[in-house]
Amino acid sequence: MPLTDFSTGSAVTLLDQLPQRSGLDRLWRFLPEARLVGGSVRDLLLGGQQVHDLDLATPEPPHEVQAVLARAGIKTIPTGLAHGTITALIDQVPYEITTLRRDVTTNGRHAEVAWTTNWQEDAARRDFTINALFCDRWGVIHDFFGGQRDLAARHVRFVGEAGRRIEEDALRILRFFRFDARFGSDRPDLAAMTAIRSHAGMIGGLSAERLASEMVRILTGPHLARCLAHMEAADVLDRVVASPRTRRLVRGLKLGAPEDGVLRLGLLSDAPDLAQRLRLSGKQAQRLSLMRGPYLSDETDILSPQCDDDALRRQLALEEHQTLLDRIWLLQTQDDESLPEDWDALRTRLIGMKRPIFPLAGRDAVKAGLGPGPEVGLVLAELQDWWRARGCLPDREACLAELKNRLPLSPQG
Incomplete structure (x- = not known):
């Protein structure tokens, strides 16, 4: 409009x-x-x-x-x-x-x-x-x-003298870039950029909560890539996020990463103390941890455009849709071989897949003859591995039959 x-x-x-x-x-x-x-x-x-x-x-x-x-x-x-x-x-x-x-x-x-x-x-x-x-x-x-x-x-300009307005409240530095990310000016206000660069050290005096709130909003801006370049030019970005992976995030933006502040924060930084530094909410911190954990520890991740539905279903039995979607974006930004449309197809398959729920619980093992105690958990864990290895396809009846087959092999059998 x-x-x-x-x-x-x-x-x-x-x-x-x-x-x-x-x-x-x-x-x-x-x-x-x-x-x-x-x-x-x-x-x-x-x-x-x-x-x-x-x-x-x-x-x-x-x-x-x-x-x-x-x-x-x-x-x-x-x-x-x-x-x-x-x-x-x-x-x-x-x-x-x-x-x-x-x-x-x-x-x-x-x-x-x-x-x-x-x-x-x-x-x-x-x-x-x-x-x-x-x-x-x-x-x-x-x-x-x-x-x-x-x-x-689409020009963001301070009311009055920019340096004085920043001295009144340094959070205005981040607010400037929030609107910069929203409006996407090719040429940010020169007086503002000059004042921000000379006052960038004041960012260290802001509370983590205020920083995080503004940064997450910046990251949802439709012109984020241009804004990140402006933040780097003003010596601001690495004062908020240590060792930012700007190129990785920009690549994610070009690939179509959604306007999701927490996802984009995970693409921007690998810092293990990021959530603590910014004092993110428990939910946000957990999401970042789940998104990055397997990737950062160099574990082999089955999430790739080549994985079949059984492999995808096995992973979905362990982790929620949101976690896997986040990780797929993270992995895609590091992949130079697969086509973007192949990653899109993987996301589409995942979104359309219902999360499989293991059909048995501890009471089923006890009812089948296993005495109460730690053995119940061990047997169910082994049975769940068996279920996942078969693409999470065996139903309750098949799992109960397999449970009965395994009972004689347990100490209670």
Whole structure:
């Protein structure tokens, strides 16, 4: 979908397309001066974007906002009163409403703010021009720093002096590259790149959780390959991910690796302490470990375009679809012989294959005559190997018959 005509200064037709429009209209009935701000306005102007989070700014102080909405029967939650933010709930849809602010002192996420009624002061404290746009109830765009022009050009530019904005919060370095990966400019803003390179050392002072959150979002960008080159040029990438395997990831991107931040992180780095360094969630850390373990330990992996369905089914009995799909991408980026379409065919076969479940449990062995104890586990493990060796095809009856055949060979037989 083409960009909105920025020359009109209006997004009223796009506002009409918002599924949350009725809730917005209700808020605007009681807070007529409030304006949409930030990402929702940016994505409305871009067109073709699904707008999820609706943030509003208002000149009324937070206690007045709460009082007005309470009288209107609208439920509010004091999500961040110290920073002027309350959340209104309408039909279970949250609307975050924040009083206009100006920074008094800044320290990362812990800025000291004062309320203001000046819209330009509030816009001046935001990170990028494309995020400093306001849209009022009439659909008129209020732009103090050329954000519409930058948005039309897919140009990411800091509001004000880039170095100062980074000094206020070094996470803005990563946020710059998140939007760079999304918009894919051939020529990133020179002032921004210069400031980022000179302040790159500040990345070391960021918490691992904040780094990880932004990095995973960067990795899902549609123009990631170009962004990675910009991150390397700015001396940023290896400060976030030690010894990055950039070429491997770029090759994966060219082969069609999906927009999956954890998968792409695994393609970017082999570092065994990556999950710990970035303090990834337990689920993310486990996924990386399962994806890389056999590959990094130089074990022979049966996953190749040449493997037959029996071999693929045997592996699927041991590991989940997601693990095998991740590993296939990792292996493909290291393969110079097979054709890409052969790897695609392997993925298609795997996705269409139901995961086989071993049909017996310990109670079946006991019922068949094996006494309770460690021998049950040993016999079942051997039987499961027998089942897997036959492509996981023997059904419950066949497995029970084989179990009975094996019982005389066990110590209990």
